[in-house]
Amino acid sequence: MKRSLLLLIILVFGFNQICAQLARRDSLEYQIKKQRSEQGFSPKDSTFISLLNNLGSELRYYKTDSLLALSQEAYKLSVDIGNGHTMGESLVGIGNFYSDKGDYDQAIKNYQKALNATKQLENKHLTLTILNSIAGAYDFKGDYAEALSGYLECIEIATQIDNLTMLSIVNENIANLYAAQKDFNQAIEFFKTVKKINKKIGNEIYAAETMSNMASVYADMGNLEYAMFNINSSITTFEKHKKMDWLAYAYEIKGKTYLKEKDYKWALFWYKQSEMIHKNLEDDRGETSLLNGLSEAYFGKEKDSLSEQYALRAYDISKKIKFHEETQRSSFILYKLKKNKGDFDSALAYHEIYQTLNDTLSANKNEKNLTMLVTKLEYERQKESLMAENAKALASQKRYIYAALFILVIFLIVTLIVRRNEKIQKRLNTELYDKTAELVKNEKELRDINETKDKLFSIIGHDLRGPIAAFQGLLKLYRGGEIDGKEFLQFIPKLGADIDHISFTLNNLLSWGRTQMNGSVTKPGIVSLESLVNENINLLDETAKVKSINIVNKLTTKTLTWSDNDQIDIVIRNLMSNAIKFTPEKGLITIDAIERSSNWEVSVRDTGVGIDIETQKKIFNKNSNVTTYGTNDEKGTGLGLSLCKEMVEKNNGKIWVESFMENGSCFYFTLPKVNNKFQKAG
Template sequence: MNRRILLIRKKFLNFPVLLCVFVFLQINQANAQVSLRDSILHELGNLKLQGIKKSDTLYIDTMLDLADEQRYFVLDSLYILAKEALSLSQQSGYLKGESNAFTSLGTYYSDKGKYDTAIKNYKNASKIADEIGNSTLKLSNINNIAGEYGYMGDYALALKYYLQGIELAENVNAKIMLSIITENIANLYISQKDYTQAMIFYTKVKSLNEEIGDPIIMAETMSNMASAYADMNNLELAMYNVNNSIRIFEDKKILDWLAYAYEIKGKIYLKQEKYNWAMYWYRQSELLHNDLNDDRSEIPLLNGIAKANLKLNKDSISEVYAKKAMGLSKKIADISGTRECAEILYAINKKKGDFKEALTYHELYQKVSDTLSRNENKKGLTMLKTKIEYDQQKELLILENEEALAKQWLYLNIALFLLLIFLGITLLIRKNARIQKALNKELISKQSDLEKKEEHLKELNETKNKLFSIIGHDLRGPIGAFQGLIKLFKEGEMTKDEFLGFVPKLKSDIDHISFTLNNLLSWGQTQMNGSVTKPRSTDLKHIVLENIALLTEIANSKSIKLINRLDDNTLTWSDSDQMDIVIRNLISNALKFTPKNGMVTIGAIEKTKHWEIYVRDNGIGMNEETMGKIFSKSQTHTSYGTNDEKGTGLGLSLCKEMIEKNNGIIWVNSALNKGSSFYFTLPKAVKKYKKTA
């Protein structure tokens, strides 16, 4: 996985440290980290002066804290301190210290690439944490175990432990760990190039992070999302996220994550083919890595530098960095890094004509790719996706059943109340009075039915008149003109060249007739037969892209730019067929009233419970009087476009009906000669996802 696995970041309280390991500290480390380690050493010195024994829990905790701080600087110090803390904890029966010591040893072996040994230590730590009822320690180690299986390429087992962590985190309301594990599951989907599912989990992570309110956690997520967006070639969002994360890491002096964020920024510039800028940010990351002992994070950095140099035709430098990355990948058994190194070295050797060496690296690349893409990994992730969808549908069904049950109880109570009243009346009035009341009730009911039928007939008659009016006004003209041209050509009064000169106009008229008939059929169905709205999770961006493709020819004929600003996650709870009609009418309407060289923009603004979609043009605009008529059902308002395009006047009325049937509203802002902006709202799609590590 080409991104950082999220781990718990410890905050200094009073954790572990030994004076004997001071020799491992190096003066040239970053000020923030050195200051923290010096602070811990000072704390330990105070404990010794106060006569605190090594077996004391405070002393052991301080020793373990120093061990963790040594991880990215002198890794062997982490091992020495953790072993000493483990021994002291076992001698004094301090189970929490023993669990933390096993965790630190697991971290040491993980960074050494000895994943089986790391997992063994993490499992020991988790077992002890379970014995003492410390859910925080257990959660941390479950997450660590899953991460190790991820490094080994066994995503199915990684997913198994992540799901265990999700369940435990929800039970104990551990929001930070829930965020971490959910994000790690998103990273598993990224490794399988399932970006849609990954973004669903990232959306859940962002929501959890907002509840937590920790800027460092938010920055870590933004760094991983920046890497994901870069993989998706959504470079604008990638740059936005990485710049925000860099600002926080620089402010908080989180150097290991800052090195990672610099590397991601270099990756984005590499994707943009700005190779010199890519090299600049890669060098910034490389400078930080000179003071960090973080082989796993250095591998993608070295590969990025190799790619940038290869693009700059500095093949020999590229090969040096790629081989260094390959060496680190083999050292810590990083199969994901090995795959990327092999791909780069294949390209380098192929370019210089060493086909034998190129074939060797290609075979290595294929072997590692098969390992990472094996069926059980894909099957596990697919099963999780299916389970989440099932749980979502189940929760929705439960909610609907509860609402239905509540209504039934309400109706039952009302019925019982009415029954009591009826029984009371029955005892007080005579039989004839009851009969008379029943007759009156029947008479009123029949009168109401007659009034409803009369109103329905009136509406049908108005619909018929409107249909005939539109057919006579907007369809008969173009059809008659078409017939006249054919008659002139047939009778020889028009040459073939003259007739061909009218073909573009005829095509435009036929397109207008087709569009008008579609609107008439849709509107007629809603008015005469009633249309059934079937809401479901609807991807508005997909609908917009289809309609842009459909209307591109019309836009090109007027040199109008069609711009889509909808994100991939613009999911609404609506009828997709009805939304297709609404989007098509609004875009067509915008094209109609926008002059040549204009621009039509379609976008969406995310609100708490709904999406606000807009279709904006810089056309001729409308006055207040026109805006008051365009959505009216009782009258048809038709205007000619900038190229004398015709319309039925039904489009916006039809849009209003369909938006309202999907629990939304529609409105317009416009000014003459400045353009119009049509807005409508739709409920968000119902979705509940969980998990990360």
């Protein structure tokens, strides 16, 4: 009875809140409509453009497409009148749209354009908003070091202009950043700083937002009393001021707190209140966390069917917006659900996804924790160094004043000292210049070594540990008696594919490692491309048959090149493997060659999904880490094409690609022909 009454109150209250937010939107829409109807109206008016930007901001979590459309319209009008302020605001709106959709690179691109558009205005308040948005996008993207650096720059500017609101926002963003790294103690320290700033501001909504985030951290720490106190206080404020997006978040955190207590009944109740509000929101990031919470609560109540429905929705949305932490969370729930149902194939697949994400996130978090610490220490060091230099400069000015008085008495002595100091300074500057040049050279060499090391460990950690961990997990299930021999044999094809993937990855990795360490020597000789292609067709035949892909070799016996047999074998194998990976079932792969005056132009053409223009620009880069799942979720290292480029160029050839989305790709490379001179040498 009490629960029904409480639900009725919340339903009525939620309806009133939605109506209030609609009234605010209606007010902005009315003002826009009114201005349009006025005689002599011109859309090229800064007040009208600001109304468009404000309405877009209001619709951000309700109608995201309207946010984009209004921001784009405002931007076009701003460009026409050359108004940098409204141009910057509209670009921030466009950036917010892409950030909410998980396209963080596009978001950062628009935020940077906003920064450039407002550069001449000297409006530090708007600049702060843009810099905070850029740092936030890096935060969501997972580049925590860049995010922290941006937030620290914001704090510096906000302190200079005494902008308490932005100081509160930025410090809270840093707190959330540490919370994402599970450094809860450091997060709470920043939240305490935020609470002090909020007290000076005197805005109870800001205070409630901070308390909501603190409640989430306290729940993760297991300090459930503090979590419940903070979330109850914030809910009261959000209900009072009708902050629907934050109220949805607060209800979710209250559900999360009950979930930590294993009180699944009340956890579901509060999650459902949040879900009801989310029906009127368009906030994929917040919805993903909510759906996983609902799934875990239903799992706790042993309602596996409902739990699976919510987990699958969370999995799909989190993958779409690249929210890896929530993808990992939902894949682990799905693993447990599939295991309970006896669907071991699906369970193993989800466990492998969970394990791969866990390894990646753990590695990234360890690396990012160190990077964040180094970045912060470097920032503090530079700040202290600058303060020390300023102090020295002030002391120096005082000394110059005293010296000026002293010069009147002993001008000749001072002149001799100054000349002597000039000679010493010149010598020191020369030494400093030489040492700086040497440091720059050493830094470049160290950066190259670190890049090679980072890529090596990334490939080993991401592409090798996942399949091996899955194999180990299966063996553990078999040894523990959770699956019998017959069930174990059902996994053999999947394990065979994983072993093939490991073997292929290791071959590429060893070849790439030799090239990076200058240990790969090119030994040219007469190579029959037709034979190499046939050998690789035989090698990859089983993989192609799985997808019913037909491979056609149009090369003839006269296709002879002067090149290194082993290196060109690696090139052909990688290109054919990629073609199989990105070609759907019943596709066609054709290998052909055209004879030119001094070389053979070889082509590997597929009927696959194609490659977009941006990816084509960087897939051959040495430091590129472009890796994509194939049409059947096949994995790759992101290493093969850069390795192909190195191998082809070592053999005096070139490599390039032509591709259109949904129309397949064609990779070309050239190799020297065998002429009479080479044949005699052979």
